[in-house]
Amino acid sequence: MLQRSFVFLFLAGFALVASAPLLIAAAPFESTMGLIQKIFYFHVPSWIAMFTAITICGVASVRYLATRSRSSDRLALSAAELVVVFGLIGMLTGPLWGRKAWGVYWQWDAKLTSALVCWLVFVAYNLLRRFGGPGSERLAAGVAIFGMANVPFVYWSAHLWRTVHPKTSVVMTLDASMRPAFYWSAFGFLLIFGTLLAARTRLEALRASIDDAYLSAEDL
Amino acid sequence: MQAPSPAAPPPSSTTAPAQDEFVPISELPADEKLPAAPLLIAAYAVVWIVLAVYVWTLWRRFLRAEQDLKQLAGRLPPAR
Numbered sequence: 469m470l471q472r473s474f475v476f477l478f479l480a481g482f483a484l485v486a487s488a489p490l491l492i493a494a495a496p497f498e499s500t501m502g503l504i505q506k507i508f509y510f511h512v513p514s515w516i517a518m519f520t521a522i523t524i525c526g527v528a529s530v531r532y533l534a535t536r537s538r539s540s541d542r543l544a545l546s547a548a549e550l551v552v553v554f555g556l557i558g559m560l561t562g563p564l565w566g567r568k569a570w571g572v573y574w575q576w577d578a579k580l581t582s583a584l585v586c587w588l589v590f591v592a593y594n595l596l597r598r599f600g601g602p603g604s605e606r607l608a609a610g611v612a613i614f615g616m617a618n619v620p621f622v623y624w625s626a627h628l629w630r631t632v633h634p635k636t637s638v639v640m641t642l643d644a645s646m647r648p649a650f651y652w653s654a655f656g657f658l659l660i661f662g663t664l665l666a667a668r669t670r671l672e673a674l675r676a677s678i679d680d681a682y683l684s685a686e687d688l
Numbered sequence: 689m690q691a692p693s694p695a696a697p698p699p700s701s702t703t704a705p706a707q708d709e710f711v712p713i714s715e716l717p718a719d720e721k722l723p724a725a726p727l728l729i730a731a732y733a734v735v736w737i738v739l740a741v742y743v744w745t746l747w748r749r750f751l752r753a754e755q756d757l758k759q760l761a762g763r764l765p766p767a768r
Contacts, residue, residue, distance in 0.1 A: 507727070514735070660739065674750075
């Protein structure tokens with residue numbers, strides 16, 4: 469049912485993430501945080517995948533509202549599910565780092581709270597699609613656009629307000645010796661994200677064709 | 689004019705030394721240190737568990753769609 473190229477790319481992504489600890493172990497220790505800083509190599513790529521999913525979901529939702537294209541709606545729904553998946557990874561790995569770095573799992577500061585709200589918007593999107601009934605697609609598309617509008621606030625919150633969270637510039641200013649592990653892991657996450665998005669969109673297209681076939685069978 | 693207040697009492701001798709002065713982390717007793725390795729391993733486990741659960745649910749939904757397709761093929765009249 470799934471094309472072989474999907475499966476191959478998916479396994480390649482898994483192999484990249486599975487082998488990432490070898491590069492992460494070889495990367496130097498950060499001077500103040502030590503070993504716990506290495507959570508960064510999973511935490512940040514999961515957020516990169518989540519923000520990519522949000523952008524795809526938001527743009528597909530705008531396209532759906534403008535053209536009523538069913539393929540755009542299917543893409544938006546698939547991406548919204550992956551926002552929740554990769555956001556959950558970010559939401560769980562961050563506090564594990566925070567426990568050691570800050571002494572607490574969670575702080576209600578601007579960065580963490582805005583990220584949680586952004587993630588909850590896409591949980592709401594998925595609940596709306598699951599239980600909203602016919603016509604919920606348009607309302608959900610509006611929710612997705614609202615969720616996408618949150619992204620700049622989440623990204624810049626560490627710069628705009630005083631937060632305990634490190635600034636986003638930490639990625640750009642990463643030491644050269646830490647970059648191979650980071651880019652390896654980030655590429656692996658994005659590869660897994662891309663193949664899961666393709667598979668999920670394929671599932672939604674399959675469901676739509678089954679629904680259409682049932683309707684046409686009833687007309688016979 | 690008020691009389692000068694008496695000097696502040698000296699700090700309680702029951703206070704633990706670690707609360708009064710800086711103690712390097714290397715000199716802390718082992719039970720007061722938070723090990724990083726279990727947290728790091730837990731974070732890596734979270735990545736795999738979340739992805740594995742999602743892939744499993746996706747796989748189940750594909751199988752269900754395949755069953756629906758077979759049922760639908762059974763309902764349709766045979767092609768002439």
